[in-house]
Amino acid sequence: MPKIRQNEAEYRQKDFLAAIRAGQAKADVMTTSGLSEASSIPYATIYKRLRDPDKLTAEEIRKLTGAIEIDPVALLKFLGYSSKDIKRALTSEGAA
Numbered sequence: 001m002p003k004i005r006q007n008e009a010e011y012r013q014k015d016f017l018a019a020i021r022a023g024q025a026k027a028d029v030m031t032t033s034g035l036s037e038a039s040s041i042p043y044a045t046i047y048k049r050l051r052d053p054d055k056l057t058a059e060e061i062r063k064l065t066g067a068i069e070i071d072p073v074a075l076l077k078f079l080g081y082s083s084k085d086i087k088r089a090l091t092s093e094g095a096a
Helices: 005-027 032-039 043-051 060-067 072-078 084-095
Strands: none
Touching: 005 032, 005 043, 005 072, 032 043, 032 060, 043 060, 072 084
8 A cells, every 4th residue: 555645754753663663673672761771861751752753852863873773764764855865865875
């Protein structure tokens, strides 16, 4: 079933949260408290941010990516970059 453009923000959030869960699995940090410890983000804050990822600050995203591996494409899409922009950046990166 195709994704509806109207729900694009919701899909971005779900895909980003899935990327976080995948990173947690790779790092063997499957609990919220474990993610809190690994990222040095207070438990209450990380709990709230996983419920509403749009509230994540740049610092919190840096801490998360330092603690677990998050797919860069999922992160860029969450930040609002289109697939087309990401592909263009990747191909220009390879040409340089």
